[in-house]
Amino acid sequence: MKKDVKKVVLAYSGGLDTSIILKWLGDTYGCEVVTFTADIGQNEDLKPVKEKALKLGIKEENIFTLDLREEFVRDYVFPMFRANTVYEGEYLLGTSIARPLIAKYLVDIAKKTKADAISHGATGKGNDQVRFELGAYALNPDIKVIAPWREWDLNSREKLLAYAGKHNIEIQQKKGKSPYSMDANLLHISYEGLVLEDPAVAPESDMWRWTTDPKDAPNESEIIEIEYKNGDPISLNGKALKPHEMLDALNNLGAKHGIGRLDLVENRYVGMKSRGCYETPGGTIMLKAHRAMESLTLDREAAHLKDEIMPKYATFIYNGYWFSPERLMLQALIDESQKHVNGKVRLELYKGNVIVLGRKSETDSLFNAEFSTFEEDLVYDQKDAAGFIKLNALRFIIAGKNGRSM
Amino acid sequence: MKKDVKKVVLAYSGGLDTSIILKWLGDTYGCEVVTFTADIGQNEDLKPVKEKALKLGIKEENIFTLDLREEFVRDYVFPMFRANTVYEGEYLLGTSIARPLIAKYLVDIAKKTKADAISHGATGKGNDQVRFELGAYALNPDIKVIAPWREWDLNSREKLLAYAGKHNIEIQQKKGKSPYSMDANLLHISYEGLVLEDPAVAPESDMWRWTTDPKDAPNESEIIEIEYKNGDPISLNGKALKPHEMLDALNNLGAKHGIGRLDLVENRYVGMKSRGCYETPGGTIMLKAHRAMESLTLDREAAHLKDEIMPKYATFIYNGYWFSPERLMLQALIDESQKHVNGKVRLELYKGNVIVLGRKSETDSLFNAEFSTFEEDLVYDQKDAAGFIKLNALRFIIAGKNGRSM
């Protein structure tokens, strides 16, 4: 009953699970396996991954390892942050935003290697399977998808280890490897499982791998300045940085000051709630900074329109619809608003807090103290306010006079 | 050209400005003046206010001082927090939510005292004039409104002081009075003016009157538990509290731990940007706690619908449309969603941080570790995910097969 597959591109991490999948694919489908491993800032050396793939029998020309950090931040993370995107009021979408990039490369490499299928190690209960597969189908409607976790019967740790043993797959984990189910990239680390499965229980303090505990963060705060151009951060403390360098630098600052920890119960697209903990140090700083930059430079109704569509935009990304007409439409709306989002924001970082100290824009400020002061000015006639209020109240006045009560 | 006014109810704070207005109303309109002063938690004794009114010639039966703290929190603050309301991503609407309550009592007292007009001390450039007056017109379409700041020529500090001197109005300010333009109630304190008029400049540290500087906050964190019923907090650390007691208690906790400071540039309804600083200690805790409670008990689509309509709801309140069909319609939607928001949230307060430690609900949890685990369960068949993805991708697949590229 298996699909007829000749060659499959596997999103390969080098870990135990995807190594097992690598073997299982060949065994089950009798197909050639191509591996694809991306550096998206997960802070792992790709060289041993390549060696592992070779050792598992993958041909050298079928092993793809790519540094996608710049593309990831420039074309995925930054566009998303232009919208001040948060899912369900809190989550900065660190995993969600990386998945379409992987999907895109799976499809691209499939095309290049003339593979007819792709495969991934996401389970059948999570969001990632959806994100990988929606992305892949959107980019190639004829692609076949193999999702081993939904197909095989290796549905327990024991069976997996047995399979690994049988196929000479190295099961020794890296020392110090977290017992939690983790996902990491330049934007965030996520944790799931173990004690987190009870949402009433707080995470253990040694679960967090990236950020300093706010209580252990420096007693001295640190002040930084970020410059924005068209809604994207372009320089930090006066130094121009490429997108991924910027995020990296902000991550270091945030991590040092205990910024960006989050403990959530979220609603998965597949229908159940799950509990996750997240570290997004640089992203948390960027969200605050971008909002501050917009507060000075964005027109009121532009800002409100962005706020109104944001939850929808976040849900599109969370659910895996990055490559979709509806996401592109919202992106067009968002990007149209960002041409004036230029200037600088000064922030103070202190034990988990990101505090806005000031914002300015030589070119695009819409703030004018003259207009907002109590004193008289030339543009604003206070008597205009009477007419403004009266006409805005008119529908209430008419309703009231016609005998309708609120 | 002045309106014909017989009796006017003035929102009277006892301060210099409204004392001058009090006199000016009588002089200008030749009308009887009724004063109304509410305790909405601004932490001022109303007795001296009453004495001052008497001294300025107001008849005793025309002086109304009312403790509205419970009504304020129960009927205004709590309904607003059910929606996780923030204006422009940050502002917790501490001033905005108090104005309709004042408007309501101005109109009520006007009815009781057979007054035909109301008056307030809000300037012609701010939002508060709009909020007072829209509220008043919505509740009584025939009410006349006198907004002295839009009418008189006392448009400088000097002229005001001269007027006060001429009319024997005490100009001595309370010792320690802030030089900033402030508004205070049980939900927040706001600051405007002076150095804040340059949005690039950080507020002086001695501006803040309520919360401890996070840097001076206790080195020991504090853990609290809030119980929710139908979306409202009802007990703190196991002790049942009335709405205003709850907010008061959370304010004390938040203030102690440096929680709830905010520095914003916001968009006023009257068309300009302004910069304000806010302290909302208890509100900041409530926002985090309520979201955590909802994350466990609210259906996904209910939560997303709330998130989508929230910016609109916040704008209605900010702009002064509390008493409006549209706000009541959104409130009906919000309240319908809250019947299941029951349970307890545990939080840690530490130097400006509000950290969720856990949430649980005996009666209404939608979390079920069984469903979200990687292990098999009885409800969720992982194979279902394949169909779910395939049908959600179908429109992409058809588009792609018909030759359309993303």
Next chain:
Amino acid sequence: MKKDVKKVVLAYSGGLDTSIILKWLGDTYGCEVVTFTADIGQNEDLKPVKEKALKLGIKEENIFTLDLREEFVRDYVFPMFRANTVYEGEYLLGTSIARPLIAKYLVDIAKKTKADAISHGATGKGNDQVRFELGAYALNPDIKVIAPWREWDLNSREKLLAYAGKHNIEIQQKKGKSPYSMDANLLHISYEGLVLEDPAVAPESDMWRWTTDPKDAPNESEIIEIEYKNGDPISLNGKALKPHEMLDALNNLGAKHGIGRLDLVENRYVGMKSRGCYETPGGTIMLKAHRAMESLTLDREAAHLKDEIMPKYATFIYNGYWFSPERLMLQALIDESQKHVNGKVRLELYKGNVIVLGRKSETDSLFNAEFSTFEEDLVYDQKDAAGFIKLNALRFIIAGKNGRSM
């Protein structure tokens, strides 16, 4: 691999397909079959349906035939029309709105008869399977669902007829039965299939079973008056009518005058486009009449808010989420707005046109010719408009003065 089912309630129409299903259920699951047939205005006698069920071996106590017309219109159709609901700009949701009612009775009868499963005759490519099953799961999470079209291999007309022959199921169709795939109830008739499968081809004129062709409709127009209470029509030409009587009467009027034909390409929830033709004579009149009634009695922002949320509400119903928190939340919002929608609308019906002639409301009109006339009036000071415009333009003026061009 079949689910273990003891007793199943089948939505039974008496037609060939559900008769085959009736047999197939017993044969395949070895379970007792309960039939449920509702009169929702499809204009078919239920007595022969009952007889047919008896003949197919169903026990008399297991045959349920219910007249649900009043409930259907009162609790489903009318609430939906309060929102001026149209899907994708055109479709009046005649099929969609009937499905949750059927789902509810399937679950209710399952409870009453201690059945553990339900079944229906909807195919695996359509929306109705989703609507039946989402409704059923929402009302009983433990119910089992059997969807024969997704399970069996009778996937062609030939196989079905062979199965019928083998099991002595009467295959003779009623005389004059339409060759199109149809759905009918008190709100509409729908047509699918045959020539309609090419969206470039117009339907044949003899496809339409209900409404007169506009070209053959009377040359004399007809004027009617509908009275509304709380957003629902309650009397026609002065005669009070129950909900289903009202819809029936409007159907007769609309059908006579060629009103309510529609030819659409629509987007199914399951991911493909389909082409359907619809007749909704009474509904088309109600939509026009309700909008006219609201135009006079509904506050502007209430009306706009309803218009903004309507597409979402329509999609919820189309997709099968009638029984969901999100639909109930929107219904609460909608119903809150309807308390003032009281009055009378006069309409002219003529060859496919529904023309509003007038609307009035003794109690709730917000129209006041005095205010909208060019003449002076007491409430509206034209000079107020200057202030209104100036403040609404202020953000543009500030932007322009700060050097930003549109």
Next chain:
Amino acid sequence: MKKDVKKVVLAYSGGLDTSIILKWLGDTYGCEVVTFTADIGQNEDLKPVKEKALKLGIKEENIFTLDLREEFVRDYVFPMFRANTVYEGEYLLGTSIARPLIAKYLVDIAKKTKADAISHGATGKGNDQVRFELGAYALNPDIKVIAPWREWDLNSREKLLAYAGKHNIEIQQKKGKSPYSMDANLLHISYEGLVLEDPAVAPESDMWRWTTDPKDAPNESEIIEIEYKNGDPISLNGKALKPHEMLDALNNLGAKHGIGRLDLVENRYVGMKSRGCYETPGGTIMLKAHRAMESLTLDREAAHLKDEIMPKYATFIYNGYWFSPERLMLQALIDESQKHVNGKVRLELYKGNVIVLGRKSETDSLFNAEFSTFEEDLVYDQKDAAGFIKLNALRFIIAGKNGRSM
């Protein structure tokens, strides 16, 4: 108290009112007057208008008459129709969409002639003053605006006529001039006033100036085909037409067949309801045709997103915010969606009805009969629907199992 104005550009129609304004501006402000008259399809010869201006003493170089029909349809009407824009469910915005174009030329001509002010003949109670002035301020923040109807005391027909007599302004109206207050352009004619001021009373049949009464329209229907490119109509019955030629041709067809009459109570931006009647023959055809074209070529979620934002977009235009960041943002979203809206629609016109007969697209159809048929196909596995439904129902199932009832 009058503003200091040197030169003013007046939107001049040649009618009595703007002729009086022309004189009044000179008399009141002692300023030079420039007249601007546009042909936007109102079907009036501009030559007599020019002569009249000359006769009233305007210098020849200060008289501007421009044919803006193509720009009007191409850059205003067509972009608006891409969104299927209707205000309050019915109104096609014929007046609203023309105003920003006039505002733009007033500002442009002011720049060219070094005028410091503009003026118009819109009253203080209507929407048009807002649309003219918001447009003007958005394009030139320093422009002065003179709105005579809000300033002068000629607030009755008698006073106007007296003023005209005193200043030798010809008061004789064209023969056959409508007694209603009308606005006309290539998109529509509107009527207000007289019997229409009672919304319960139907308009007199001789009020309508453009369209044939449906009852007098041809007994033979007419079939047409419109071709769309990127969401705009480009050819009619195989003949390529410029935008304004297209609208003109559709107007003739619509008018002949009694299409596009509308009788409405609408909500003005200035706060009151008003009653108007409209004729939009070509626009009514375009709305139906564009929806039909989209139904075949637009992705489902793109279509739904457009439907959700449309009411907002319509309100922006109705209220006068064509030149605003928020309208431009929505336009970017809308235009992004239109690249695939290519193909042909066939329509039948008959006595007020616009009936879709068919739609096809060689390049961009998303319809595929194979997928929507009941027969088996290669892409769609009916069993996938089970998983799709199950996961979409999962949140209900979990809620139900946890004891929550709908």
